Amino acid sequence: MTGLRREPRLAHVVTGEGPPVLLLHGLGGDREQALGLLPAEGRHTRIVPEMPGHGDSAIDSDEPVTFAHFAYLTAELLDGLVAAGRISAGPMPVVGVSMGAGVALALAAARPDLVDRLVLVRPSWLDRSPAPNLAPFGVVAELLAELGPAAGEQAFEAGAVHRRIAREAPAMARSLLGQFRRPGARENSRVLAELPRSLPLPDREAYRRLTVDTLVLVAPRDPVHPLDLGLRLAAFLPRARVRRLPRKLVDPTAHDTAVRCAVHEYLTQGR
Template sequence: MTGQIALLRDGATLLGTDTGEGPAVVFQHGLGGGEAQVAQTCPTGFRRITLECRGHGGSGFGERRPFSFEMFADDVLAAADRAGLDRFVAGGVSMGAGIALRLAHRHPERVAGLILVRPAWTFSPAPRNMQPVAEIAELILFHGPEKARAIFAQSETAARLNREAPDNLASLLGYFARPDAKAFARVLADIA
């Protein structure tokens, strides 16, 4: 079974997928990701429901601000409701793992288990590992994507990441190339 999900929430059309058969798993993507990331990351053999978070994949941004794990978790729960799921396994990669944890914490009666892949968040707001994302968001919001990329490329943060984590640097540079980079920078700023 493969079906598309479309929800309208706070002026945002949110898109997703309901695919596969077996026990239900609500599995979310990471920051900047979408359905394609989940399809590569999620274990098989399940009925998988994925909602592309606001500003991600084909989903709109909507009117509500700030963007937050709470907002994304509420949207995901609405998708689970639409799919008829009373109880499910919640999971995700990176930010999606954070969303799954939020669902389990707020709705333990609905979450039967967790699948957490590369969780990127700790228990404190604005963790140090998210500093480069916050830096990029601020640069894009102030300078626009093209000039912001040039400034970031010359930064101490970019030089450190080039030495220590070149794959992470390559992923971060993708934020500048998004067609909606200026709008998505608000998501980056709020989540980081």
């Protein structure tokens, strides 16, 4: 694996050998989450950026927190890697989880020359702003800004939002608590507050104009990544198919294994 690089803007990793694939992490995630979307032994060159306010990518105080901006920076990165001779020119598969699925859609719409096909894992955004299923992230952001990581985590864990999610989806509750512990949590909290108000594409017609081949991976009973949202997204996209996965919030290991298998099969067995 190469080290993290900061040219042109996003910290990123390029690792492996074989056909290139772009892997995009979720809200509050990082490169390790994105790398987990494919089996480690798969023969691919993995291109893994970290969006502003995530991992080792800093965010400027006046920088937009939108899908359009994140897609622009991703395209800039890919163009730079091609110019430097680190990857070959041409479209590639793009795999994104949650927020990364939204960035993948925005990238496919803005730069179709870069995208061969899409895999959208547990999408969380569609055509409502702010997305109601993402309201817990706003609560986390507010507590981080007001109280900081340690006190904010204690307040969130004691609050009604956490108690409700812990009853419905314990793994998701643990994931939200983890937002308080990630590096730069307080400094990057506005990403959690602002991105739920952005949309990957402006309206349903924009989705219907997106003709790239797409696989949508959904799972039941996930309050942040509703199954119904994924099904509606697939219905909007002219060339989408759906694959259902085991419920993540009961057995995360089985779910993550199913994601990797589904992505690997889709990328290696054609369309």
